[in-house]
Amino acid sequence: MPNPTAAMLVIGDEILSGRTRDANMHFLAGELTKHGVDLREVRVVSDDADAIVEAVDTLRGRFDHVFTSGGIGPTHDDITADCIARAFDAPIDVRDDAREILQAHYDRQGTQINEARLRMARIPEGATLIDNPVSAAPGFTLGNVHVMAGVPQVFQAMVASVLPTITGGDPVLSQTLRIERGEGDIAAPLRELAEAHPDLSFGSYPYIRDGVFGVNVVIRGTDGAALDAAMQRLADAFPGATE
Amino acid sequence: MPNPTAAMLVIGDEILSGRTRDANMHFLAGELTKHGVDLREVRVVSDDADAIVEAVDTLRGRFDHVFTSGGIGPTHDDITADCIARAFDAPIDVRDDAREILQAHYDRQGTQINEARLRMARIPEGATLIDNPVSAAPGFTLGNVHVMAGVPQVFQAMVASVLPTITGGDPVLSQTLRIERGEGDIAAPLRELAEAHPDLSFGSYPYIRDGVFGVNVVIRGTDGAALDAAMQRLADAFPGATE
Known part of the structure; x- marks a missing residue:
C-alpha cells in the first residue's frame, strides 16, 4: 500500500516579506518522512482570508492530510481558525472545552483572560483539540486538516501531539x-x-x-x-x- | 499604483523530504521586498511533471511574475525546462546561444561537453537567457516566468541578473x-x-x-x-x- 500523502500550508506575511525564515516546513518534512507520510506539496500564503480558504480547500481534497502553521493567536491578523471553518462550512465560536484550557492556564499565571485571548478558544464545531503543552492555546483537527501554531516551539509540540493519531506508512x-x-x-x-x-x-x-x-x-x-x-x-x- | 505581485515555485523532492532546508525562498522574499515587488505566494512541489506544469500555469495567470528555483541541471530528475515549455505550449530543444555559453565554459575548464551537459542548453523557443556567472548554465525568462537554478549561490546570482529587468514599485x-x-x-x-x-x-x-x-x-x-x-x-x- 502506498504511504499516505500530505500537504502543508504556511500562513504568514512575515515569511513572504522575508522578515522571518520559515523553520516549520523543514521540521514537519523530517517528521513526516520518519512517520511514513509523503509530504507532496507546501504552500505559503499571506494573512488573506480568500487565499487561505482556497488553499485549504484545494489541498484537503487532494491529499490525505493537510498541516497548517500560523495565524491562530489572539491578534487581529490571526484569522486561520475562521478561514478553516469557512472552508468546511462549519459554525465557529468560543468553545467551552478550549475556554476551560485557557482559563486554567491564565489562572495559574495570575493573568486576566481578556477578549483577545478568548479569540484563541474559537474552534470550529466538530473539531478535535490539539494539545499545546507550551502555551496552552490549543490547535485543532477538523476532517483531515490539522491546524497548528506558527511559533516553532509550539508548532513542534503540536506536531508531537498530532502524529501519533495519524496512521503512517513505511518510513522512507x-x-x-x-x-x-x-x-x-x-x-x-x-x-x-x-x-x-x-x-x-x-x-x-x-x-x-x-x-x-x-x-x-x-x-x-x-x-x-x-x-x-x-x-x-x-x-x-x-x-x-x-x- | 499598487506594487507588482509575484509568486515563487520551489521545485525539489529534497525540500519535501526534509533532507535540505530551503534557503532560496527567504533570499528571494527579501530581494523582492527591497525591489518593491509583493511576494504573495510560494509553492513547493516535487520533481513531478504534472505538479510543476499545473503550478506554473496557475501562478503565471494570477501574478505579475513567477520565479522558479531548481530542476535545471543535467541529471534525469531535472525536468523544469521541459515542464515550463509544456505549460506555455512552446517547442523546446538544445538552443545554439545556450550551447555556445556552455561550450565556452567547458573549453575553459578543459572538460568535455557530453549529452547530459547539453541538456542544460535545452531552452524553450522565445525565452530570454538569464546570465549565470557562477557555473555558466543559463536560466531563462519565458513570458512572466523566470526559471532559475536551485543551488543557492547560482540562484542568488541569477536573481541579481533578473531583478534589474523587472519594473519594481515602491520599496516596502x-x-x-x-x-x-x-x-x-x-x-x-x-x-x-x-x-x-x-x-x-x-x-x-x-x-x-x-x-x-x-x-x-x-x-x-x-x-x-x-x-x-x-x-x-x-x-x-x-x-x-x-x-
Missing part, C-alpha cells in the same frame, strides 16, 4: 553519497541506475563548497536491502566518494 | 518593536492602531526566548512618515519596548 529510508565531480559527469551512470531500480528514487543535489563543485546523490526508498544494493553499485561506479 | 519599508508581553496584552491596542492606519500593515509575531513570551510587532508600508507616526504611537503605548 535514504542514503547519501557525496561525489566531488560535476553533475554532468555523473548524470549518465545515475540515469542508468535509476532505470534499473524503478522502486527507488534517485536525487542529485549539486553544491559548491570552497569553489569546488560536487554532488550529493540521495537514494530513497522503503526497502532497505534494495537501497543497500543500489548504493553499492553507485559507490563502485565512483570510487573515492564519501558515504 | 518596515519597522519592528519588540515588546516583552504576551500577545493577548497587546492585541486590543494593536487592533485599534491598525484600524487607524489602513494604509499600513501591522503584523504581530510572538516568540518564546529563554522561557519568556514576547511579541515582535512589525509595521509595514511604503510611506515612511506614516510609518514613523504609527511606530511612535505604538512605542508610547508600550513604554520600555525595544525598537
